[in-house]
Amino acid sequence: xxxxxxxxxxxxxxxxxxxxxxxxxxxxxxxxxxxxxxxxxxxxxxxxxxxxxxxxxxxxxxxxxxxxxxxxxxxxxxxxxxxxxxxxxxxxxxxxxxxxxxxxxxxxxxxxxxxxxxxxxxxxxxxxxxxxxxxxxxxxxxxxxxxxxxxxxxxxxxxxxxxxxxxxxxxxxxxxxxxxxxxxxxxxxxxxxxxxxxxxxxxxxxxxxxxxxxxxxxxxxxxx
Numbered sequence: 434x435x436x437x438x439x440x441x442x443x444x445x446x447x448x449x450x451x452x453x454x455x456x457x458x459x460x461x462x463x464x465x466x467x468x469x470x471x472x473x474x475x476x477x478x479x480x481x482x483x484x485x486x487x488x489x490x491x492x493x494x495x496x497x498x499x500x501x502x503x504x505x506x507x508x509x510x511x512x513x514x515x516x517x518x519x520x521x522x523x524x525x526x527x528x529x530x531x532x533x534x535x536x537x538x539x540x541x542x543x544x545x546x547x548x549x550x551x552x553x554x555x556x557x558x559x560x561x562x563x564x565x566x567x568x569x570x571x572x573x574x575x576x577x578x579x580x581x582x583x584x585x586x587x588x589x590x591x592x593x594x595x596x597x598x599x600x601x602x603x604x605x606x607x608x609x610x611x612x613x614x615x616x617x618x619x620x621x622x623x624x625x626x627x628x629x630x631x632x633x634x635x636x637x638x639x640x641x642x643x644x645x646x647x648x649x650x651x652x653x654x655x656x657x
Contacts, residue, residue: 436642437590439566441467443484444641447477449506456506457641459594460488461587462566466496466520470585470594471638474509475548478517481510492517497563499572500524500553501596502582503531505538507638509548521554523561525574527581529553539579539615557583567592575627577620578609584627591633591646598623599650601640608653610639625654 436442439462446455458471458481467490473481482492495518500508503524511522511532522532530536534550563570568589575584575598585594593599598620600607609620632646643649 437567437587437592440587440590440592441488441490442636442642443481443488445473445477445480445484447473447480449474449477454506455639455641457636457638458484459636460485460490460495461570463496463564467494468497468499468563468565468570469495469520470499471501471507471596472498472510472514474506475513476510478510478513481514495520498522499563499583499585500528500532501584501594501638502579503528503538504579504597505548507596508532508551511551512549515551522552523555523557524553525581525583526556526558528579528583529556529581573627573630575620575623577616577618577623578614580615582623586627586630586632588631591631593627593630593632593635593646595627595635596638598627599635599637599653601635601637601643606635606637606643606645606649606653607640608657621654621657624650628654 441460443458460467460469561572571586573584578597584598614620628647628651
C-alpha cells in the first residue's frame, strides 16, 4: 500500500512469549527528526533498528517516541531505545504511570516481573497535535483496550494509526480484540468516535495496513 510522504511502516517479525508475532510500529518524519509510534517488546531493539535501516534511518534519527499505551509488546523496549537516543518520550498520564514503574502492568502486582521501567518526558492529559511531513498528527484518546490508550489521526492523509483500538486480519479491518480489552464497552465507544473521522486507510499494530476507514469502522461497531 502506498503511504503518505514521510510515513514509514516498520513491520517486525519476532518471537514473543514463545510464539511468532508480527507487530506494526511506524514512524513519520518531522522537522526535528522521526516521530516513532511504539517500540516493541523487550529484546526487539535489533529488529526495530533493522526496520528503521530499511526505511533509510537509524535510532539516532528518532527525536520523539509516542507510546500508544503501556502494554509490554508496545513499550517493553523503551528503556533500551532511550539508551541509544536522546529523544523525548510521550504517553498518556495513565500509561506513563505503568511505563515508568509507579504502577504495575494491568492484572499484575507491584512485585511481578515486567519490562524495565523507563522515563516519560511528556504526559498527555488528553489529545495533542504533532507537526509532521504528512501533515498534522492528532493524538486521539481511545480508551478501552487500556484506560490510557491513544490512537493517531492524520487528517491530511486520511490515515489512522489505530494501535490496538482496532485490529486487522485476512478478512480486513476488525474491531478491538475482546480478549485483550480492559473494557470492551468503552473500547467500542472509542471505535465509534474513530468512525466519525475522515479515515480512508488504517494501520493496526496487530494486522498491519488495511485499505479501509470510517465506513468499515462504523460497520464493525454496529455489528458488535
